[in-house]
Amino acid sequence: MAKENIETKALEYCMDMLGGKWKPIILYHVSKGTNRFNKLFNEIEGINRQMLSKQLKSLERSGILDRTLYGEIPPRVEYTLTPLGKSLLPVVQAMTKWGQKQTKEKVEVVEVPQNQQLPLF
């Protein structure tokens, strides 16, 4: 032992933040400028209010989103990315890019040659 894996901890930490079905999607929409509850609710297909509320609260607790309540009638709430949330966008973007590539290549299944050693990590 003794070799406590730093990368593993980092991955776990990240998955704690981004885990679940909705969080990356919410982050994406907020990053695009959608910041009000019902707007998010309408744009995110398949979610219901409770889920949206729960996930928003979770993201808020994690320090990824800020929630601003304006004391108006009718009430207005705006969600914005914190600096921490913004730092997460490259990750979301990497996931998006990968997903787009795959869903596209479903059609044009090209023979992918065996890649050589990737020097990642």
Place this chain on the structure above:
Amino acid sequence: MAKENIETKALEYCMDMLGGKWKPIILYHVSKGTNRFNKLFNEIEGINRQMLSKQLKSLERSGILDRTLYGEIPPRVEYTLTPLGKSLLPVVQAMTKWGQKQTKEKVEVVEVPQNQQLPLF
């Protein structure tokens, strides 16, 4: 409607592949060259055999891992990344990098200035 969100679908697709507690961690270890069952089992702290088996099978079904069984006694199995699996490494790497940064900055909490508009997406 009609505005079916491509990025959202891409994100969902990616989360289907990488979702759950263990998959990114397994991918990371396999990418580092650990490819035998018990080696993975020993290196991944906190997992049990069934979970490892389940996740490996799931990754195999997703086309992310290849499983090679050598007809030897005792049996030997090796897991390797498929091209699809390799294409996923940048995503895992992005998550790792983010997680490392955050866990480090826990100590040296510098005042982070308000970032200007990020042109992501």
Place this chain on the structure above:
DNA sequence: CTGTATCCGCGGTGATACTG
């Protein structure tokens, strides 16, 4: 060595209705 079988708790996820 490399798994599978069985059993189970808990929480993520969800539909619906109600509230300030």
Place this chain on the structure above:
DNA sequence: CAGTATCACCGCGGATACAG
């Protein structure tokens, strides 16, 4: 407009034992 309350399902994740 922006949530919360309630109820329920289901499968992930896990402990332990068994198998080829």
